[in-house]
Amino acid sequence: MKSFSLTRRIIATVVTCQFLLAVGLILVALIYGRSELKGAFDTALDGKAMSALALLQYTEPKPHILIFDATLLPPPSDPAHQDQYEIRSSDGHLIARSSGWENVPPIMAQTDRRYGDFTLAGAPYRAIALRNVPVLDKEGQEDGGPAEQVTVFYASSLVANHLRLSKLAALVGATSTLLLLVTNAFAVWSVRRGLAPLRELAAQANKISVHNWNFSAPPGDSLATELSPLVHAIEAVLGRLRESFRQQRDFTNDAAHELKTSVAIVKSTLQSLLHRPRTQQEYQTELEGLLEDCWRLEDLLGRMLRLARIEQLAENGVPPKLATTELTSTCEAAISRIRKVAEERNIELEFESPAAVYMYADPEDLELIWLNLLENAVQYSPEGSTVTLRVRRNGGAMVEVSVVDSGPGIPPAELPHIFERFHRGDPSRARSTGGFGLGLAICKALVDAYNGTIEAINLPGHGTQMRVQLPAESS
Amino acid sequence: MRVLVVEDERRLSDNIARALRESAGYAVDVAGDGAQGLYLAESSAYDLIVLDLMLPKLDGQSLLVRYRKRGHETPVLVLSARDEKESVVKLLNAGADDYVAKPFDLGEFLARAKALVRRGAGQHSPVISIGDLQLDTVARSVRRGNREIALAPMEYRVLEYLGHRPRAVISKTELLEHLYDYNWEKFSNVIEVYISGLRRKIDDSHAEKLIHTVRGHGYVLRPDR
Numbered sequence: 001m002k003s004f005s006l007t008r009r010i011i012a013t014v015v016t017c018q019f020l021l022a023v024g025l026i027l028v029a030l031i032y033g034r035s036e037l038k039g040a041f042d043t044a045l046d047g048k049a050m051s052a053l054a055l056l057q058y059t060e061p062k063p064h065i066l067i068f069d070a071t072l073l074p075p076p077s078d079p080a081h082q083d084q085y086e087i088r089s090s091d092g093h094l095i096a097r098s099s100g101w102e103n104v105p106p107i108m109a110q111t112d113r114r115y116g117d118f119t120l121a122g123a124p125y126r127a128i129a130l131r132n133v134p135v136l137d138k139e140g141q142e143d144g145g146p147a148e149q150v151t152v153f154y155a156s157s158l159v160a161n162h163l164r165l166s167k168l169a170a171l172v173g174a175t176s177t178l179l180l181l182v183t184n185a186f187a188v189w190s191v192r193r194g195l196a197p198l199r200e201l202a203a204q205a206n207k208i209s210v211h212n213w214n215f216s217a218p219p220g221d222s223l224a225t226e227l228s229p230l231v232h233a234i235e236a237v238l239g240r241l242r243e244s245f246r247q248q249r250d251f252t253n254d255a256a257h258e259l260k261t262s263v264a265i266v267k268s269t270l271q272s273l274l275h276r277p278r279t280q281q282e283y284q285t286e287l288e289g290l291l292e293d294c295w296r297l298e299d300l301l302g303r304m305l306r307l308a309r310i311e312q313l314a315e316n317g318v319p320p321k322l323a324t325t326e327l328t329s330t331c332e333a334a335i336s337r338i339r340k341v342a343e344e345r346n347i348e349l350e351f352e353s354p355a356a357v358y359m360y361a362d363p364e365d366l367e368l369i370w371l372n373l374l375e376n377a378v379q380y381s382p383e384g385s386t387v388t389l390r391v392r393r394n395g396g397a398m399v400e401v402s403v404v405d406s407g408p409g410i411p412p413a414e415l416p417h418i419f420e421r422f423h424r425g426d427p428s429r430a431r432s433t434g435g436f437g438l439g440l441a442i443c444k445a446l447v448d449a450y451n452g453t454i455e456a457i458n459l460p461g462h463g464t465q466m467r468v469q470l471p472a473e474s475s
Numbered sequence: 476m477r478v479l480v481v482e483d484e485r486r487l488s489d490n491i492a493r494a495l496r497e498s499a500g501y502a503v504d505v506a507g508d509g510a511q512g513l514y515l516a517e518s519s520a521y522d523l524i525v526l527d528l529m530l531p532k533l534d535g536q537s538l539l540v541r542y543r544k545r546g547h548e549t550p551v552l553v554l555s556a557r558d559e560k561e562s563v564v565k566l567l568n569a570g571a572d573d574y575v576a577k578p579f580d581l582g583e584f585l586a587r588a589k590a591l592v593r594r595g596a597g598q599h600s601p602v603i604s605i606g607d608l609q610l611d612t613v614a615r616s617v618r619r620g621n622r623e624i625a626l627a628p629m630e631y632r633v634l635e636y637l638g639h640r641p642r643a644v645i646s647k648t649e650l651l652e653h654l655y656d657y658n659w660e661k662f663s664n665v666i667e668v669y670i671s672g673l674r675r676k677i678d679d680s681h682a683e684k685l686i687h688t689v690r691g692h693g694y695v696l697r698p699d700r
Contacts, residue, residue, distance in 0.1 A: 256556055257529055257556035258556075260556035260576075260577040260578055261484055261487065261529075261556055261577055261578075263577070263578040264487055264556075264577035264578035264579060265484060265486045265487050265490070266578075267578045267579075267580075267581070268487060268490035268491065268494070268578075268579075268581050269486065269490055271494075271580070271581035271582070272490045272493055272494055272497075272581060275494070275497065275498065275581070276497065289486060293486070
């Protein structure tokens with residue numbers, strides 16, 4: 001998985017957004033500023049042209065000729081780029097013009113044009129044309145006839161205007177950059193701070209170990225809402241891990257207890273035998289006992305190893321040698337193996353089964369399940385009673401196998417624990433019958449490996465039904 | 476001395492009982508589960524209780540806690556397959572006096588059992604001296620002065636019990652209770668027989684008598700004043 005930094009991502013997003021925002025703002029400000037400045041320039045240009053018009057005078061006395069008094073023009077605001085003008089009478093006769101006008105390109109020739117832009121000596125200029133304006137202020141109008149009409153062209157340099165625009169741009173740009181820096185610094189700080197609960201959570205999670213299962217999420221008020229699913233997930237995982245560790249530890253402890261007890265028996269028997277000379281009879285009895293102890297130990301080891309193997313299979317999800325197996329024949333095999341023990345206790349074995357049932361399984365595993373269940377049933381049933389093994393197709397894809405005994409039943413308090421490893425309802429009784437509390441655990445592990453279910457049901461009145469359901473092939 | 480063994484493993488309790496009888500000369504009762512163990516421990520007089528932890532019906536630790544809560548002071552020696560430090564600490568704190576981890580050595584077990592019986596009676600030395608009488612509880616031998624005295628096993632047990640509480644008056648019933656297992660009532664007449672045997676072997680050839688009868692109360696082992 002490619003790793004990435006959440007902080008960097010968020011900061012990058014924030015910075016990009018702010019940058020775009022700033023660029024947009026600068027653009028808008030410049031466009032608006034430019035049009036405002038242009039409007040103001042045009043108004044000023046209009047005013048200047050009007051004032052140039054006001055400088056036209058009629059000569060006295062008659063005939064009244066229009067003259068232009070350039071000396072009254074206001075001093076140029078920018079001596080490098082002086083204003084330019086030309087005044088013509090309506091018949092095209094030149095009345096006055098500034099010294100630089102002859103270099104002005106004839107852009108204002110079209111009669112309908114009011115404004116025009118041109119370049120003069122490398123500087124941008126804007127010109128206005130006031131066409132056919134009457135020159136008032138002619139003394140004695142009544143005798144001089146109507147006022148003459150003139151056309152005034154007036155051009156001013158745009159340099160100052162452009163300078164102002166670039167100053168505006170610089171101001172807006174600088175302000176935006178400064179704000180961008182400040183807000184971005186704030187964003188970085190705030191994102192880092194916002195992600196602090198995550199780091200704290202990680203620090204807490206990091207403290208978890210096999211020896212320390214405590215996971216204390218940071219207190220509620222400093223925990224972000226977004227993190228609570230994570231906290232719940234960690235807690236849930238931790239709970240499951242802890243439980244499985246506990247089971248593992250219990251298993252080790254129980255196994256150690258069983259093994260140590262068995263060794264303690266052998267050792268104390270041998271030491272006791274060696275303590276003083278015994279009779280031939282005593283030696284015989286004790287040695288037979290020791291041999292039995294060895295068998296028990298062997299049996300215990302075999303069961304523990306088998307359980308470990310089955311659980312590993314279930315974990316890895318690799319079923320053992322799978323083939324289509326006929327289920328009822330495995331039941332018959334188990335019954336024939338338990339028959340001798342049952343006869344010793346005068347217990348009758350009954351087998352109820354439909355036609356053949358096929359399922360995908362290792363026949364040895366199935367036989368082991370039935371054998372363990374039958375062993376239990378025979379052990380706990382009173383002498384002279386009946387133990388029934390019943391196979392039934394219950395409609396769907398499952399086959400149900402039940403072992404029913406008429407024993408004392410299982411105390412309700414023990415029902416949830418009977419499939420735990422080394423669980424023994426009554427240890428002294430189980431031991432006297434040779435059990436270790438592993439048989440049902442083996443059954444459960446096997447049934448689990450085959451995706452089946454196993455449950456113990458106390459029958460009303462007397463007896464117990466151990467019910468196994470396994471997926472079968474459709475018949 | 477009478478010992479209660481609470482152990483569900485028959486073969487193990489048999490071995491322990493046999494060792495205690497043969498090597499220490501103690502009377503032994505066996506309880507096969509915790510409930511029976513607690514009942515016997517409370518209803519009879521014991522000088523030591525040997526307690527397994529994994530027991531049916533009532534586990535060893537609970538038995539121990541209940542037993543101590545009710546004020547009983549008999550020493551308890553715990554047997555268990557768990558020998559992690561914390562469980563040892565827990566047991567000792569629950570009122571156990573000593574601890575042997577399975578699989579234990581029978582010799583070590585017996586030594587610890589004897590030591591607990593001794594300390595339970597207030598004796599610290601394995602050799603008890605009363606006047607010029609010396610009672611070696613390990614070798615189970617008796618000397619008076621320089622003379623080795625050979626005693627019958629039951630005579631030794633009576634003397635050992637009296638010797639563990641020198642100068643204390645001990646009733647016949649107490650002797651019976653502590654020298655026999657739960658069938659002790661059957662033996663009610665034999666104590667006088669053992670006492671007279673002990674007198675003959677220990678006191679007869681000495682001017683200073685050590686075994687005294689306190690009429691109506693019992694017997695006491697002390698130097699003659």
